[in-house]
Amino acid sequence: AGEEPDTFFNREFLDRMSVKRSDSEWLDSKQASPDSVFLLFHKLNPLVSSGAGETRLCKLRAPGVQELLKNGDTVVVFLGVERQEKQEKDDDLVAWFALDTEDDPTEFLKTEDPGCFFLPGAMPGLLRLSDDDAGVVAQARSVLAWHSRYRFCPTCGSATKVEEAGYKRTCLRAGCRSLQGVHNTCYPRVDPVVIMLVLHPDGNQCLLGRKKTFPPGLFSCLAGFVEPGEALESAVRREVLEESGVQVGPVQYLSSQAWPMPSCLMIGCHCVALTTDVTADENEIEEARWFTRQQVIDALVKDKRAVFKMPPRQAIAHLLLKHWTGFNANL
Amino acid sequence: AGEEPDTFFNREFLDRMSVKRSDSEWLDSKQASPDSVFLLFHKLNPLVSSGAGETRLCKLRAPGVQELLKNGDTVVVFLGVERQEKQEKDDDLVAWFALDTEDDPTEFLKTEDPGCFFLPGAMPGLLRLSDDDAGVVAQARSVLAWHSRYRFCPTCGSATKVEEAGYKRTCLRAGCRSLQGVHNTCYPRVDPVVIMLVLHPDGNQCLLGRKKTFPPGLFSCLAGFVEPGEALESAVRREVLEESGVQVGPVQYLSSQAWPMPSCLMIGCHCVALTTDVTADENEIEEARWFTRQQVIDALVKDKRAVFKMPPRQAIAHLLLKHWTGFNANL
Numbered sequence: 001a002g003e004e005p006d007t008f009f010n011r012e013f014l015d016r017m018s019v020k021r022s023d024s025e026w027l028d029s030k031q032a033s034p035d036s037v038f039l040l041f042h043k044l045n046p047l048v049s050s051g052a053g054e055t056r057l058c059k060l061r062a063p064g065v066q067e068l069l070k071n072g073d074t075v076v077v078f079l080g081v082e083r084q085e086k087q088e089k090d091d092d093l094v095a096w097f098a099l100d101t102e103d104d105p106t107e108f109l110k111t112e113d114p115g116c117f118f119l120p121g122a123m124p125g126l127l128r129l130s131d132d133d134a135g136v137v138a139q140a141r142s143v144l145a146w147h148s149r150y151r152f153c154p155t156c157g158s159a160t161k162v163e164e165a166g167y168k169r170t171c172l173r174a175g176c177r178s179l180q181g182v183h184n185t186c187y188p189r190v191d192p193v194v195i196m197l198v199l200h201p202d203g204n205q206c207l208l209g210r211k212k213t214f215p216p217g218l219f220s221c222l223a224g225f226v227e228p229g230e231a232l233e234s235a236v237r238r239e240v241l242e243e244s245g246v247q248v249g250p251v252q253y254l255s256s257q258a259w260p261m262p263s264c265l266m267i268g269c270h271c272v273a274l275t276t277d278v279t280a281d282e283n284e285i286e287e288a289r290w291f292t293r294q295q296v297i298d299a300l301v302k303d304k305r306a307v308f309k310m311p312p313r314q315a316i317a318h319l320l321l322k323h324w325t326g327f328n329a330n331l
Numbered sequence: 332a333g334e335e336p337d338t339f340f341n342r343e344f345l346d347r348m349s350v351k352r353s354d355s356e357w358l359d360s361k362q363a364s365p366d367s368v369f370l371l372f373h374k375l376n377p378l379v380s381s382g383a384g385e386t387r388l389c390k391l392r393a394p395g396v397q398e399l400l401k402n403g404d405t406v407v408v409f410l411g412v413e414r415q416e417k418q419e420k421d422d423d424l425v426a427w428f429a430l431d432t433e434d435d436p437t438e439f440l441k442t443e444d445p446g447c448f449f450l451p452g453a454m455p456g457l458l459r460l461s462d463d464d465a466g467v468v469a470q471a472r473s474v475l476a477w478h479s480r481y482r483f484c485p486t487c488g489s490a491t492k493v494e495e496a497g498y499k500r501t502c503l504r505a506g507c508r509s510l511q512g513v514h515n516t517c518y519p520r521v522d523p524v525v526i527m528l529v530l531h532p533d534g535n536q537c538l539l540g541r542k543k544t545f546p547p548g549l550f551s552c553l554a555g556f557v558e559p560g561e562a563l564e565s566a567v568r569r570e571v572l573e574e575s576g577v578q579v580g581p582v583q584y585l586s587s588q589a590w591p592m593p594s595c596l597m598i599g600c601h602c603v604a605l606t607t608d609v610t611a612d613e614n615e616i617e618e619a620r621w622f623t624r625q626q627v628i629d630a631l632v633k634d635k636r637a638v639f640k641m642p643p644r645q646a647i648a649h650l651l652l653k654h655w656t657g658f659n660a661n662l
């Protein structure tokens with residue numbers, strides 16, 4: 001620890017304590033405990049309150065979520081316990097849980113703090129969270145998104161039941177192939193994505209692109225899903241070639257980031273181009289071009305000469321760019 | 332390129348040419364072409380032939396797989412085209428496809444080369460392949476494994492249809508939520524796994540463990556699935572703590588490997604321990620302990636003093652160990 005940047009979504013405020021996921025007695029007692037914290041999501045958006053310029057997660061307590069817990073459809077995910085300076089007894093640890101409700105929670109909200117509301121949409125809503133909260137939400141939202149999309153057994157189409165405190169779904173059809181041996185169909189999905197700053201062979205320019213959906217003026221690093229059977233260095237070279245027509249040589253891993261939309265592992269790299277002609281893939285990229293180091297610095301410090309807008313500081317693309325300019329005090 | 336080790340399963344003999352996945356006319360013509368190559372799998376095991384001490388993939392041609400292709404249940408995956416020194420016209424490129432048959436292929440085998448057989452089981456069978464073949468199989472087997480396990484829509488349980496030359500499955504139920512927007516439910520799954528050599532604070536020992544299922548005497552690096560909402564450095568620290576009780580500080584990425592059992596992305600790291608007491612997690616690990624550099628070297632060169640067996644050279648764990656000993660000419 002301590003060598004990595006304190007990247008948004010990566011902060012580990014909780015200890016996942018995965019050993020407790022199969023201890024249903026302990027989990028039951030924690031779900032009943034007045035000290036436990038419950039985070040509520042509606043359609044994957046967390047319940048928050050705003051005040052003093054800050055957006056904070058609403059920490060609900062057992063009585064506040066009792067009705068929701070009684071509903072058999074509500075998925076409850078054990079997030080972990082608050083990290084302690086000194087070793088505590090397991091019973092004294094403060095446990096956190098997350099639940100998602102698909103139902104209209106209007107009635108529920110009336111009984112809670114009137115300042116509470118569900119963040120409207122993941123982006124850019126989630127970026128308003130504090131670093132501690134963002135780390136918790138990264139975990140909670142990814143697992144809840146999996147439950148929302150993977151209710152049925154992909155192997156046979158039957159219904160499934162939740163196990164392991166929210167980290168496993170098991171097919172309910174006796175005889176299903178998924179019940180023999182261990183298969184990824186039963187476990188939450190994490191999609192590895194490579195995101196890369198492509199450096200010009202002259203060492204003084206980098207390649208950025210923009211999707212049609214980006215805010216005006218914003219350019220960011222190229223990125224793409226790692227495909228089956230691929231090393232991440234191969235994925236970097238394939239995606240850059242597909243999206244920009246640029247051939248890439250050496251790849252250097254820099255750092256990674258959880259990205260809970262819905263459940264990506266962003267793998268951030270620098271890489272060096274072997275060719276410089278750019279032909280953007282029109283299906284995905286509206287425009288891709290080379291920017292000089294000075295242009296990136298101008299965008300970073302929001303100078304009035306800036307010719308493009310940086311990705312937000314919470315995105316690993318920002319870090320990859322900042323690191324390259326030499327403003328890397330935090331890395 | 333050129334900086335990375337030539338790791339087993341990572342060799343890219345084919346260019347995936349993903350742009351062709353949506354060009355059904357081109358794909359049809361390639362499936363009919365006498366030059367195209369078809370790889371056959373049975374229950375995810377590739378058809379191979381043995382000779383001169385080598386196990387090679389059997390390259391079938393269009394007439395040989397015609398019956399299988401006619402069967403509507405057979406999934407055909409476009410793997411890519413053979414890489415060319417000079418630019419060829421798209422029509423002249425040699426396309427490769429993979430198909431998996433669940434049916435008993437005995438009759439089929441009688442009509443083929445009698446030396447052909449299906450590799451019995453993935454491990455250690457696949458490790459007998461040549462480096463070129465291993466790279467192709469990594470891609471083919473991962474995608475075919477996904478088709479074999481994800482036939483049904485995880486969001487609603489309905490049947491799905493294959494699209495994008497084998498890289499997408501789309502729900503057949505009109506109105507399914509998975510049809511609105513882009514969701515990972517429709518795309519092949521890749522599971523990121525961290526695999527790490529934990530170095531002792533004294534710099535001269537490393538931590539290895541053995542699972543009950545390992546061959547006698549074999550010890551290897553600890554490894555585990557990256558969880559939702561986690562950076563890979565966090566996953567390294569969590570998995571080492573869970574499996575051995577050892578606390579880990581800095582993490583250094585080294586290299587990655589495709590591992591098609593069924594579809595993992597192995598992310599290989601070195602990391603430095605902060606504590607040294609070992610308590611193996613009995614559920615997963617039979618034994619975990621520290622080995623000296625000399626003991627690793629003895630195992631690497633298969634010296635008669637060796638106190639443990641190395642993982643096979645094809646596994647990234649072997650590379651992580653070899654790199655640490657200083658035998659790193661290939662890295």
Ligand SMILES: Nc1ncnc2c1ncn2[C@@H]1O[C@H](COP(=O)(O)O)[C@@H](O)[C@H]1O
Nearest residue numbers: 191223224225239284513514515518519
């Ligand atoms: N796991 C996945 N989740 C979402 N989209 C995917 C996934 N895998 C492949 N895709 C496809 O990849 C496109 C985005 O391209 P890229 O991020 O550059 O790989 C999406 O529009 C999908 O068509």
Ligand SMILES: Nc1ncnc2c1ncn2[C@@H]1O[C@H](COP(=O)(O)O)[C@@H](O)[C@H]1O
Nearest residue numbers: 182183184187188522554555556570615
């Ligand atoms: N995607 C996955 N595929 C298979 N097993 C998984 C997956 N995710 C979590 N697991 C669980 O993780 C165990 C292996 O532990 P580890 O590899 O140390 O994370 C398996 O026995 C499963 O219980």
Ligand SMILES: [Mg+2]
Nearest residue numbers: 222223224284
């Ligand atoms: Mg992309």
Ligand SMILES: [Mg+2]
Nearest residue numbers: 224225226239
């Ligand atoms: Mg892609």
Ligand SMILES: [Mg+2]
Nearest residue numbers: 224239242243
């Ligand atoms: Mg792409």
Ligand SMILES: [Mg+2]
Nearest residue numbers: 553554555615
């Ligand atoms: Mg493990």
Ligand SMILES: [Mg+2]
Nearest residue numbers: 555556557570
């Ligand atoms: Mg694990």
Ligand SMILES: [Mg+2]
Nearest residue numbers: 555570573574
């Ligand atoms: Mg583990």
Ligand SMILES: [Zn+2]
Nearest residue numbers: 153156171176
């Ligand atoms: Zn099933």
Ligand SMILES: [Zn+2]
Nearest residue numbers: 484487502507
């Ligand atoms: Zn569906």
